[in-house]
Amino acid sequence: MINSIRCTAILLFLALNLIACSEPQPINAFVKGSFAQIQQSYINSPHMIVFWGQNCAYCMKEFTFFENALSHTNTVKLITVATDPFLSTDIINQLHQDSNLDQVEQWVFSESVKEKLYFDVSKNWRGELPFIIFVNKDRRVTQHLGMLKEIELVQWIKQQDL
Amino acid sequence: MTKTKFIVCFLITSGIVAFFLINQQQATLKVESHIRHGQHAESSGVTSMDVKYVNGIVHLLLGKQEDGQQEIWYQSSPDQGTTWSKAVNVTIHSDVPAKFKRGNDARLAIQGDNIVAVWVTKVEGAPHGAGPMIVMRSTNRGQHWQLATMPADWQGAHGFFAMDGNDNAINLVWLDSREQTIKGSQGLRFSQTVDGGLNWSENLTLDNITCACCWNTASFADNGLFYVLYRDKQPSDMAIGRVDPSLNWQRLSSVGEFNWDFEGCPHIGGGLAIDSETQQFHSTISTGQPDNVGLYYLNSDDKGQTWSSPMPLGNKSAIHSDIGVSNDGTVIAVWDQLSENGLQVFYSKSDDHGQTWSEFQSLSDIKLNASHPQVIAAQDQTLILWTESGDQNLSRMQTKILVNDD
Numbered sequence: 001m002i003n004s005i006r007c008t009a010i011l012l013f014l015a016l017n018l019i020a021c022s023e024p025q026p027i028n029a030f031v032k033g034s035f036a037q038i039q040q041s042y043i044n045s046p047h048m049i050v051f052w053g054q055n056c057a058y059c060m061k062e063f064t065f066f067e068n069a070l071s072h073t074n075t076v077k078l079i080t081v082a083t084d085p086f087l088s089t090d091i092i093n094q095l096h097q098d099s100n101l102d103q104v105e106q107w108v109f110s111e112s113v114k115e116k117l118y119f120d121v122s123k124n125w126r127g128e129l130p131f132i133i134f135v136n137k138d139r140r141v142t143q144h145l146g147m148l149k150e151i152e153l154v155q156w157i158k159q160q161d162l
Numbered sequence: 163m164t165k166t167k168f169i170v171c172f173l174i175t176s177g178i179v180a181f182f183l184i185n186q187q188q189a190t191l192k193v194e195s196h197i198r199h200g201q202h203a204e205s206s207g208v209t210s211m212d213v214k215y216v217n218g219i220v221h222l223l224l225g226k227q228e229d230g231q232q233e234i235w236y237q238s239s240p241d242q243g244t245t246w247s248k249a250v251n252v253t254i255h256s257d258v259p260a261k262f263k264r265g266n267d268a269r270l271a272i273q274g275d276n277i278v279a280v281w282v283t284k285v286e287g288a289p290h291g292a293g294p295m296i297v298m299r300s301t302n303r304g305q306h307w308q309l310a311t312m313p314a315d316w317q318g319a320h321g322f323f324a325m326d327g328n329d330n331a332i333n334l335v336w337l338d339s340r341e342q343t344i345k346g347s348q349g350l351r352f353s354q355t356v357d358g359g360l361n362w363s364e365n366l367t368l369d370n371i372t373c374a375c376c377w378n379t380a381s382f383a384d385n386g387l388f389y390v391l392y393r394d395k396q397p398s399d400m401a402i403g404r405v406d407p408s409l410n411w412q413r414l415s416s417v418g419e420f421n422w423d424f425e426g427c428p429h430i431g432g433g434l435a436i437d438s439e440t441q442q443f444h445s446t447i448s449t450g451q452p453d454n455v456g457l458y459y460l461n462s463d464d465k466g467q468t469w470s471s472p473m474p475l476g477n478k479s480a481i482h483s484d485i486g487v488s489n490d491g492t493v494i495a496v497w498d499q500l501s502e503n504g505l506q507v508f509y510s511k512s513d514d515h516g517q518t519w520s521e522f523q524s525l526s527d528i529k530l531n532a533s534h535p536q537v538i539a540a541q542d543q544t545l546i547l548w549t550e551s552g553d554q555n556l557s558r559m560q561t562k563i564l565v566n567d568d
Binding site: 053054055056057058059061112113115116118119123124125126127128129130145146147 | 345346374375424425426427428429430450452455478501502503504505531533
């Protein structure tokens with residue numbers, strides 16, 4: 001009897017954990033200062049911040065290979081930022097779920113003048129998409145405009161685990 | 163006594179006449195003041211803008227978005243933007259929702275008394291919410307508008323229009339993906355009307371692989387050739403070509419050969435102006451090629467076959483640009499570039515056919531987000547228009563007139 005209760009409790013615990021894990025990440029409001037905040041949060045981890053747009057076909061293509069690329073690492077963190085101001089949570093969640101990225105940290109531009117946020121991220125970023133900022137294990141920052149090749153992404157990710 | 167009565171009567175009559183004259187003058191001033199105020203109010207909520215200068219008249223097409231409603235309005239100015247006619251709602255009889263934004267604006271073109279306007283329709287649930295184009299036409303200089311025939315013979319989503327007219331025709335180009343050859347590209351299509359939008363020619367594909375998200379620019383030269391400036395793919399440099407009166411297309415050259423290989427969405431087109439006296443071409447184009455990011459001016463003395471070396475304008479964050487050339491050959495370039503508060507509008511001018519340029523000058527309030535400037539260069543003054551918004555985020559059109567050496 002006790003064993004049965006114990007088993008049920010463990011199963012319940014695992015089920016709750018599973019539900020918690022499959023819940024989509026909350027979507028954070030990306031405003032002036034958010035870029036610095038993200039970098040500060042991951043100061044000790046290699047990470048990449050991906051800026052994307054709902055109407056950017058190349059961004060959607062990139063989304064399809066992030067899951068596979070991240071399977072090569074336990075240390076690299078992916079953070080996504082939607083650049084369509086105040087894009088609906090439903091759309092963001094759906095796009096991330098479709099690419100099995102619902103567990104990554106997600107942000108959305110929350111400033112009606114999006115150019116202010118371009119300037120806050122990089123003085124010379126004019127809003128071209130996709131745009132990725134890489135911060136490697138030595139805290140060196142590099143930027144990439146346009147769609148990445150999956151092989152280049154995997155290569156960079158693997159280097160962070162060496 | 164009679165003399166005194168006469169003087170009193172004269173004074174009273176003079177007083178009455180003076181009273182009426184002053185009142186009439188005040189009434190005139192009030193009306194004028196009202197018109198100015200009204201015109202200013204009419205420029206609020208603007209999220210689309212196109213302007214053309216034909217035979218001394220400035221024609222303006224504004225897309226406005228207020229309370230969730232999208233409307234297109236037409237106005238004209240006989241004095242290069244100093245005063246404007248009463249705005250006419252082009253969409254008043256249309257129940258098809260419009261979709262426009264800066265960079266994918268509603269456009270207009272003029273052929274004699276005919277004016278044609280084109281924009282994208284909104285389709286809920288469609289990719290990007292975009293549907294086929296809709297075209298309206300006016301045969302009485304913009305006073306009344308009616309639905310024109312559909313120029314496109316493919317009914318998917320259209321966008322990024324450019325259009326120009328001369329005495330004989332109105333030519334229209336746009337992007338659509340009726341035959342998407344590579345991912346993230348569209349094709350550049352063409353159609354012509356010779357009867358003010360009643361009938362349109364069979365569609366031509368001018369280039370089947372172009373940037374999918376960059377605005378196009380088009381202009382008739384005096385010889386009847388129709389020039390189109392657009393962003394190509396593989397590489398993503400700007401390109402120019404022309405359609406002749408027999409509707410034959412020829413791609414002429416890249417405008418700024420940066421060899422920018424970019425798999426992405428730049429959202430940046432260019433500006434084109436043709437000097438009617440010298441037939442010199444002037445262009446502003448932008449590149450994101452990592453070693454040369456920024457906005458550039460180039461000119462061509464052989465009608466787009468070859469181009470001068472790119473000359474930088476603004477800083478590396480310069481984005482949306484336009485260029486105009488007046489009858490006396492003065493060239494004016496306008497653009498926006500990033501600042502802490504968003505975008506700021508700048509201009510520069512050249513009095514020697516683009517050889518040297520004046521110091522860049524800001525036109526917009528640095529506290530506002532001002533973008534997508536357009537320029538109309540006339541003989542004695544230059545009209546510069548852009549849209550701007552502040553903290554309240556209500557976008558409005560702003561204009562500045564540069565007179566002589568202003």
